Amino acid sequence: MNKYLTSTFIITYLIAMIKTSIPILLAASGEIYSERSGVVNINLEGQILAGAFFAFLGAYITGSLFLGAIMGILAGMLFALAFGFACITKKASQIVVGITLNITALGITSYLNRAYFGITTSLPRVKVMPQVLVPVLNKIPILGEVFFSRDLMVYISLFTAILSYVIIFKTTFGLKMRSAGEYPRAAETMGVNVYRIQYISLLLCGGLAGLGGSYLTLGMLGGFMENISGGRGFIALALVIFGKWHPLKILLAAMLFGGADALQVRLQAIGADIPYQFMLMTPYLLTIFILIITGKRATQPAALGVPYDREKL
Numbered sequence: 001m002n003k004y005l006t007s008t009f010i011i012t013y014l015i016a017m018i019k020t021s022i023p024i025l026l027a028a029s030g031e032i033y034s035e036r037s038g039v040v041n042i043n044l045e046g047q048i049l050a051g052a053f054f055a056f057l058g059a060y061i062t063g064s065l066f067l068g069a070i071m072g073i074l075a076g077m078l079f080a081l082a083f084g085f086a087c088i089t090k091k092a093s094q095i096v097v098g099i100t101l102n103i104t105a106l107g108i109t110s111y112l113n114r115a116y117f118g119i120t121t122s123l124p125r126v127k128v129m130p131q132v133l134v135p136v137l138n139k140i141p142i143l144g145e146v147f148f149s150r151d152l153m154v155y156i157s158l159f160t161a162i163l164s165y166v167i168i169f170k171t172t173f174g175l176k177m178r179s180a181g182e183y184p185r186a187a188e189t190m191g192v193n194v195y196r197i198q199y200i201s202l203l204l205c206g207g208l209a210g211l212g213g214s215y216l217t218l219g220m221l222g223g224f225m226e227n228i229s230g231g232r233g234f235i236a237l238a239l240v241i242f243g244k245w246h247p248l249k250i251l252l253a254a255m256l257f258g259g260a261d262a263l264q265v266r267l268q269a270i271g272a273d274i275p276y277q278f279m280l281m282t283p284y285l286l287t288i289f290i291l292i293i294t295g296k297r298a299t300q301p302a303a304l305g306v307p308y309d310r311e312k313l
Helices: 007-036 044-062 065-089 094-117 143-147 152-170 172-182 184-189 194-221 232-242 247-269 276-297
Strands: none
Touching: 007 044, 007 143, 007 152, 007 172, 007 194, 007 232, 007 247, 044 065, 044 094, 044 194, 044 232, 065 094, 065 194, 152 172, 152 194, 152 247, 172 184, 172 194, 184 194, 194 232, 232 247, 232 276, 247 276
């Protein structure tokens, strides 16, 4: 095994770790907004999947990765809007609606993919996002190649985590959002429109989840496969708990999961004498293990998952 632990292996592993973590990081960053406002967005998986398909479809038709990513964002926001209407306006169960929309997203994307591209042996392709070199910094040994020679979405994702911290903890909107998730009735008496805050937060979540899905097809694979999200939405939900609803902690958690996922791929590539089924399970087992350890100590927003009804006393 030691002969494979070269500088090339380490660099490619770190690059894969970052790329693998980006979709989860974006989705989890969005989920913070939703849950901080009191809404458990179980539809995260469906929003990632919808974003992945429509981003690819948009890029394939227009030839523009930018327009494709915009379509992915809008698709995620559309599913978030449907979720919000059912759960915020109509007070339906957030769990039931979320699961239903996840199944709907899988059905719609699978149907449209087969209807437009047909059933083929070769996957339709688009060019993946190109590298964007950061001047001077990209010349730093190892660090320059790993962190400062990546595509634009990597930089946007890392910036989003930092920006989310500022918005949630340093702005008036963030204060209103946190108050809506902790004690919505008290927030309402102070002039906060809880419904509006929850809708805005949910749309931000859907947009970021759709952008995360866009990266799966436009930044990593260059194509679309049915159910490409592969449970990443549920992993993102778990990482929000692990990161204790804090954007910077979730950034580290996403890198941890991305590292585990990238490692199992690299171990398979070098022919490690470990059953591949076990290696495929490793990232998910790690997530479960971490949740068992940290879940009891996590303090969620007090009104999380409880539909707010201003008509009830």
